[in-house]
Amino acid sequence: MSLNNFLKKLDGQLHKQYTLEKFKEGHTGKNFTTEEPVFKFEAPKFKHKIDLPKASENQLAREYLTKRKLDPDKFYYADKFMKWTNTQKQTFDRIMKDEPRIIIPLYDESKTLIGFQGRALTSSFTKYITVMLSDDAPKIYGLDSIDVKKPIYIVEGPFDSTFVENAIAMCGSDVDVGAFGWSDYIWVLDNEPRNREIVARISKLIDRGQKVLIWPNTVNEKDINDMVLSGHDVQEMIESNIYSGLEAKLKFNLWKKI
Numbered sequence: 001m002s003l004n005n006f007l008k009k010l011d012g013q014l015h016k017q018y019t020l021e022k023f024k025e026g027h028t029g030k031n032f033t034t035e036e037p038v039f040k041f042e043a044p045k046f047k048h049k050i051d052l053p054k055a056s057e058n059q060l061a062r063e064y065l066t067k068r069k070l071d072p073d074k075f076y077y078a079d080k081f082m083k084w085t086n087t088q089k090q091t092f093d094r095i096m097k098d099e100p101r102i103i104i105p106l107y108d109e110s111k112t113l114i115g116f117q118g119r120a121l122t123s124s125f126t127k128y129i130t131v132m133l134s135d136d137a138p139k140i141y142g143l144d145s146i147d148v149k150k151p152i153y154i155v156e157g158p159f160d161s162t163f164v165e166n167a168i169a170m171c172g173s174d175v176d177v178g179a180f181g182w183s184d185y186i187w188v189l190d191n192e193p194r195n196r197e198i199v200a201r202i203s204k205l206i207d208r209g210q211k212v213l214i215w216p217n218t219v220n221e222k223d224i225n226d227m228v229l230s231g232h233d234v235q236e237m238i239e240s241n242i243y244s245g246l247e248a249k250l251k252f253n254l255w256k257k258i
Contacts, residue, residue: 048088048113048133050105052076060121061102068225070159076103081118081129088116089133099124104158106171107144108137115139117158117171128157130171139172152185153238160224163234164188184211186242190223191215193257202256206248214243214251 055061056072058079065072078084081101082092101118108114114137118129130139141158146166153167154177161167167188177185187205189212192198205212216237221227227234243251 050076050103050113050116052078052084052103055102060100064121065102068159069228070162070225074162076105077101078103078118085118085131089131091131101129104141106132106137106139106141109143111144115171117141119159138175139170140168140175141171142168148180148182150184152182153188154185155188155224156190157223163224163228164238165235186211186213186238188213188224188238191219191227192222193255196258199256199258202252206244206252209244211242211244212248212252213238213241214248214255216241217255 053076054073055065055075055077058077061075061077062072065075077100079100080098081103082095082098085091086095100121102121104117104119105113106115106117114134115130115132118131120127132139142161146152146168150166153161153164155161155164155167155169158169158171161169187202187210189198189202202212202214219227219232219237221230221232224234227237241251
């Protein structure tokens with residue numbers, strides 16, 4: 001029996017029971033009127049889940065992640081990314097060239113799956129594809145694992161966030177972090193002093209009075225993952241280079257190259 005037929009049958013049974021009870025109570029007769037009961041049923045909401053193998057179970061994905069010193073058990077693997085994505089949410093109308101991707105799950109504070117990112121494993125025009133299962137959900141990785149009573153570090157990507165304590169990653173630039181009401185958070189953007197977009201973002205954050213990380217000029221690597229691979233103590237380096245206000249402006253002007 002389909003869900004709609006089941007709900008219709010249940011509605012009829014409740015209506016019959018309601019009428020019988022009114023009859024027993026004496027609320028019947030040609031001069032007596034009673035309002036028809038209204039029964040409202042919401043279709044059940046099913047939680048999404050990732051029915052894929054862990055990245056550690058696939059040689060291509062496992063080798064890529066372990067080479068980058070990433071834990072392959074934290075991520076998943078989809079052999080046909082577009083085909084699998086459409087089982088979660090109709091996203092691709094035409095699947096011309098499907099490809100394997102590492103699946104990075106996005107959960108909210110209650111550990112409900114709200115979206116995912118697909119990271120290409122082969123040469124691809126789009127390295128990352130983000131799919132949100134709810135249009136209202138924030139495009140953030142790591143909400144399910146942070147302690148809001150401690151300083152929260154906001155980094156550029158999910159992979160980078162795994163190397164920093166109590167960190168989240170922005171998977172979209174349109175997220176209003178202030179809406180979460182966190183008491184203490186620090187922006188950790190990539191070390192690209194010649195990148196106009198990143199330089200402009202840091203400048204705006206400083207003007208808003210936000211705490212920002214200004215990387216030391218002795219660091220040549222662009223992102224946290226590369227810094228880890230080069231042997232840097234990223235956590236110590238981050239905690240030692242957090243600035244705000246006038247001090248942040250001074251450090252920022254020495255760091256930027258444009």
